[in-house]
Amino acid sequence: xxxxxAPAGDTDGISLPWFDTADAVMMYHFINRDExxxxxxxxxxxxxxxxxxxxxxASRDDDKLLFxxxxxxxxxxxxxxxxxxxxPRSPLSSSPSPIYEIRLVLLxxxxxxxxxxxxxxxxxxxxxxxVLTLFFRSFWIIAFLSLVRWxxxxxxxxxxxxxxxxxxxxxxxxxxxxxxxxxSSNRGKDEEQPPLRDExxxxxxxxxxxxxx
Numbered sequence: 112x113x114x115x116x117a118p119a120g121d122t123d124g125i126s127l128p129w130f131d132t133a134d135a136v137m138m139y140h141f142i143n144r145d146e147x148x149x150x151x152x153x154x155x156x157x158x159x160x161x162x163x164x165x166x167x168x169a170s171r172d173d174d175k176l177l178f179x180x181x182x183x184x185x186x187x188x189x190x191x192x193x194x195x196x197x198x199p200r201s202p203l204s205s206s207p208s209p210i211y212e213i214r215l216v217l218l219x220x221x222x223x224x225x226x227x228x229x230x231x232x233x234x235x236x237x238x239x240x241x242v243l244t245l246f247f248r249s250f251w252i253i254a255f256l257s258l259v260r261w262x263x264x265x266x267x268x269x270x271x272x273x274x275x276x277x278x279x280x281x282x283x284x285x286x287x288x289x290x291x292x293x294x295s296s297n298r299g300k301d302e303e304q305p306p307l308r309d310e311x312x313x314x315x316x317x318x319x320x321x322x323x324x
Contacts, residue, residue: 133206150168162182
């Protein structure tokens with residue numbers, strides 16, 4: 112028999128731990144749209160009035176039965192054609208709970224918000240992880256360079272060595288501040304200086320006036 116494609120799901124994912132098995136599987140399939148290939152054995156009995164379905168290769172007894180239906184071939188309408196239908200008990204079979212539709216509506220409303228929240232959470236986690244990684248790598252690099260400098264200086268007392276590093280950092284900060292201040296002052300002078308074109312135009316106007324007079 113050819114394998115059939117059937118909706119498939121799992122009990123984890125979006126479902127909460129206390130959800131029924133059928134609710135969890137159906138809600139998982141609602142989100143992921145998974146499919147599974149299954150192979151079944153079909154048997155007929157009672158003159159073709161009874162249809163039974165088992166897993167492929169399983170023994171054909173009632174303990175392994177997946178579905179059975181008894182039909183009335185002499186019925187005038189399709190509604191009266193099915194007499195009985197039965198499915199096995201749990202765990203081979205599980206029916207949705209009475210509040211499955213309510214859970215599905217809540218899932219449809221909350222799923223987009225959950226995806227947005229998880230995306231934001233993953234983005235923030237990535238940024239924090241990257242910053243911490245760079246921080247720790249920089250810390251060990253600075254510690255190694257400081258150790259090399261301490262050995263190069265002849266192993267001075269620790270407090271003097273720390274004070275020297277602090278003074279160097281303070282001097283570096285002052286040089287950066289002076290550079291930024293000088294750059295901003297030069298920019299202000301450039302803005303205050305009038306264009307050369309205006310000076311040349313004023314001189315030419317003054318010369319023309321002298322010639323006229």
